[in-house]
Amino acid sequence: MKFMKNAFWPGRPASAFFALLLICSRAQAQSDPLPSWSEGPAKQAIVEIVKATTDQANPNFVPQEARIATFDQDGTTWVSHPIYTQVVYCLERVPAVVKAKPELKNVEPFKTVLSGNRAALAKLSLKDLEKIAALTLTGMSVDAFKAEAEKWIASAKHPRWDRLYTELTYQPMLEVMRYLRDNGYKTYIVTGGGQDFVRAYSERVYGIPPEQVVGTAGATKYGYDKSGKPFLVKEPKLLLNDDNAGKPEGIHLMIGRRPIIAFGNSTGDRQMLEYTKAGDGARLALLVLHDDATREYAYGPAQGLPGTKIGAFTQALYDEAKKDGWKIVSMKSDWKRIFSFE
Amino acid sequence: MKFMKNAFWPGRPASAFFALLLICSRAQAQSDPLPSWSEGPAKQAIVEIVKATTDQANPNFVPQEARIATFDQDGTTWVSHPIYTQVVYCLERVPAVVKAKPELKNVEPFKTVLSGNRAALAKLSLKDLEKIAALTLTGMSVDAFKAEAEKWIASAKHPRWDRLYTELTYQPMLEVMRYLRDNGYKTYIVTGGGQDFVRAYSERVYGIPPEQVVGTAGATKYGYDKSGKPFLVKEPKLLLNDDNAGKPEGIHLMIGRRPIIAFGNSTGDRQMLEYTKAGDGARLALLVLHDDATREYAYGPAQGLPGTKIGAFTQALYDEAKKDGWKIVSMKSDWKRIFSFE
Secondary structure, three states, rough: OOHHHHHOOHHOOOOOOOHHHHHHHHHHHHHHOOOOEEOOOOHHHHHHHHHHHHHHOOOOOOOHHOEEOOOOOOOEEEEOOOHHHHHHHHHHHHHHHHHHHHHOOOOHHHHHHOOOOHHHHOOOOOHHHHHHHHHOOOEEHHHHHHHHEEEEEOOOOOOOOOEEHHHHHHHHHHHHHHHHHOOOOOOEEEEEHHHHHOOOOOOOHOOOOOEEEEEEEEEEEEEOOOOOOOOEEEEEEEEOOOOOOOHHHHHHHOOOOOOOOOEEEHHHHHHHHHHHHOOOOOEEEEEEEEEEEOOOEEEOOOOOOOOOOOOOOOOOHHHHHHHHEEEEEEHHHHHHOOOOOO | OOOHHOOOOOOOOHHHHHHHHHHHHHHHHOOOOOOOOOOHHHHHHHHHHHHHHHOOOOOOOOOOHOOOEEEEOOOOOOOOOOOOOHHHHHEEEEEEEHHOOOHHHOOOOHHHHOOOOOHHHOOHHHHHHHHHHHHHHOEEHHHHHHHHHHHHHOOOEEEEOOHHHHHHEEEEEHHHHHHHHHOEEEOOOOOEEEHHHHOOOHHHHOOOHHHHHEEEEEEEEEEEEEOOEEEEEEEEEEEEEOOOOOOOOOOHHHHOOOOOEEEEEEEHHHHHHHHHOOOOOEEEEEEEEEOOOOOOOOOOOOOOOOOOOOOOOHHHHHHHHHOOOOOOHHHHEEEEEOOOOO
């Protein structure tokens, strides 16, 4: 009753108005779903497409089941410099595998890997790396592989930060994933990395279950152990090379729908971003630019972008992004915070 | 207050007890999630595993993200007799494709298909059918294929019932799918049929989105049309033959977890059922037996199962089912109703 009386006091409406303003601005600050993002065109584009696609009154509304967002991993959701995490895994697995197969001890490229000679390691060819991958990623059951990969990723650290690789995920990207899921999107990792490798930690690290990881995948072979128990063995036979054109092809195979939103950071993501952007209605393609040498890395050749060193993406990719309306995400200026531990 | 007084009336507790009983039994009747299933070991096994895997206090509890159930399609969730629906689709597509490629008019096996000669059609070899499949399922964009398949399935009818194929789904299986989803399970179709074909109607018919259809899949190829717009073409190159051992292999590729529950009806489902059953904790494998010639079909050779004609599954499969503890679902005795229109 006191409130009712006060409401008629002439000074009340104005102060109530300011109080309301204060409450609203606080509520907004509290509920900013992307607190690690600076205000700017990238953040704005993300918020705008989510609003448009989730509002039934909007012409770009997308029913929940078609809300698909895809994320490249290396360089897009976690650090991939100076060497891909999975390559480190393969190299570190070599001693254990050679111990079980001693006939490989003096066979290249395994001999070089065992030597630990960094200069020689740096010179390994792509073909050498493929041999190392075949040795360390195949020939065991899918369950044994999963257990090994889980164990390794739980303790392996990046030398620069002396932190687990899984801590070197980008906080702004984790926020985007959560924000999209809160708005009915299904989030997928679409990686050139090994599908089974990423599945070993995707749920824990990204909140993305194994069935939403699309990656480079080898065949498996069904068989029985001595006791007659069935199991699947990882075969050294490539089924899907999930990079470049393999990304949209993998998306079709595993998801069967065109993404509404896609994030990448390199030429390996070009076709996924093109394919996403070419869909009907609202679509958003974003490229993460590694231009922060202090907090992370600024890598790749400086190819004439004024003021930034652009990296794993080329001038041609940058030009296509501009022409096709993709958003550039500058780690330096768009991200207030890069890692959760900062 | 009146209630409080009545509660002390000697006759009250008993009548309240009966009223409560009545309410409970009504609620149970109303909420039976599997009304088309007769009481029996199959229904009981389904209800029991759902209770066990969703009850945190149960030693067989399964966290929601690991609740995966897989369903074969042809003969398990809809009628596949006398000929697989997708084979009908391929045969009926031949005239339109040959019209666009008249040079095939006198080439076998297309010539035979165009002749409409039933006796000759029945003699087509597996190799002929593969040629027909390659002609009618590849060479177009994934979007064009989807549009064609959607259009066909919306009007194609089964000659025996003169009803849409999509109406010939088994009502008890639709109930199981819904019941499992209501209990946090992700439901998948795992079919020897074409992945893209089944995806064209799976959401509408089964409530299963395209990304939860695992099927026989061909490669696609990324390219650009004349205006520079990217698209994916269906290639005549097999990536995954999702039958027999290909089922667990496809499950690993597309889902990455072992199912808790799997349904099949033939030798093509054997490995999927074995693989499911071999997992830790509670697992359930079920085989649908086509033993109802009146309401559906009783097909396959009568191979000595007393009193039933067993079909697309062999005596060896039946023996394995018994030995390994799979449940047999008799269409005749376990299903009160087969189709929703009955």
